[in-house]
Amino acid sequence: MHGKEKAVARAFARQLAASVRVPAGIDTDALGTFTGEIPRVGTMVEAARAKALLAMQVTGLRCGLGSEGSFGPHPHIPFIPCDTELLLFVDKINEIEICETLVTHRTNYQSCKCHTGEDISDFLKSIRFPEHAVVVTPSAPSMEILPIKGISSSVDLSEAILHASHASSDRAVQIVTDMRAHLNPTRMAVIRALANRLARRLATRCPQCGAPGFGVVDIARGRPCGWCGEPTQMAIAKVFRCAKCTLETHVSINGVPKTADPGSCENCNP
Ligand SMILES: [Zn+2]
Ligand SMILES: [Zn+2]
Structure with a gap:
């Protein structure tokens, strides 16, 4: 849709x-x-x-x-x-x-509360309106009206603010970015x-059974502490798993040191 x-x-x-x-x-x-x-x-x-x-x-x-x-x-x-x-x-x-x-x-996900006629140009600029549409609702609904969605012109926005403000007990409206992809x-x-x-x-096949979709599903933790050698919560490897068979392989993460900072060790830094 x-x-x-x-x-x-x-x-x-x-x-x-x-x-x-x-x-x-x-x-x-x-x-x-x-x-x-x-x-x-x-x-x-x-x-x-x-x-x-x-x-x-x-x-x-x-x-x-x-x-x-x-x-x-x-x-x-x-x-x-x-x-x-x-x-x-x-x-x-x-x-x-x-x-x-x-x-x-x-993301430009954001909202703002305003009244009719108020200058909201900074907000609109920050969310890159009108390339990105907005939704307007009453800030404190005094009657039931549907959210006014997909607003992508200044004229429509002014009209929507006016309309929604009449349905709000404080005469204010809430403007939210319309997050629908189109x-x-x-x-x-x-x-x-x-x-x-x-x-x-x-496009990546499982090296064991050939099923598609072989890839990273998790991060393995337990990098040994540099002082005492106990496992920590620090990442140690990427976990590759097949969606079809039982194959699981661990591949060490590039650029990650062999041991963990003792600051992250519960033994040395409880
Ligand atoms: Zn330690
Ligand atoms: Zn497999």
């Missing part, structure tokens, strides 16, 4: 000689919306899987792709907005499922990068 195939098609054509088809007549909004009228059920993986399976059902294809995004404060750096993107590939031919995620602060080029670029990663991974 949101044109994400534009971000995915090239990577799949180049790396896998595969074409991406968009099933007609699917309402993915029924599976949850960003603006919250319909809450998403379950985790991001479950929501993406539901989309992929629905697409496979409609097209009759044996492979499907589902995408999910979520926005909020960065997990390690509060106050910095962050975009978590997930792409999930369901393959009923090989009976496998491959999932790739990308967490990035490369209205947010920054998000589209992140999905494109993730699609490249997923396609590369699908």
Whole structure:
């Protein structure tokens, strides 16, 4: 519904000689919306899987792709907005499922509260409006109105602010970036990068059974402390795993020292 195939098609054509088809007549909004009228059920993986399976059902294809995004404060750096993107590939031919995620602060996700006629040009500039659209809602709803979505012109924005302010008990409105991919080029670029990663991974076969999608699924921890040699929580290797068979290999991370700083050791620095 949101044109994400534009971000995915090239990577799949180049790396896998595969074409991406968009099933007609699917309402993915029924599976949850960003603006919250319909809450998403379950985790991001479950929501993406539901989309992929629905697409496979409609097209009759044996492979499907589902995408999910979520926005909020960065997990390690509060106050910095962050975009978590997930792409999930369901393959009923090989009976496998491959999932790739990308967490990035490369997002314009932001909101602002304002009144009619107030100068919000700094906010609009910072979120790169009108190339990126916005959603307007009453700040303190005094009656039920739907969020006004996909606003991408100054005229429409003024009108929406006026309309929503009448439905707000404090006469103020909340303006939030519209994070749907077709209205947010920054998000589209992140999905494109993730699609490249997923396609590369699908193009990598398992050295043991030949199934597609061999790749990094985890980071192994336990780098020995430089003083006492006890394992720490520091990363030691990338974990590669096959989605089909039991093969798992650990590959040491480039540029990571052999031992951990004693500061990260519970034994030496409790
Ligand atoms: Zn130690
Ligand atoms: Zn395998």
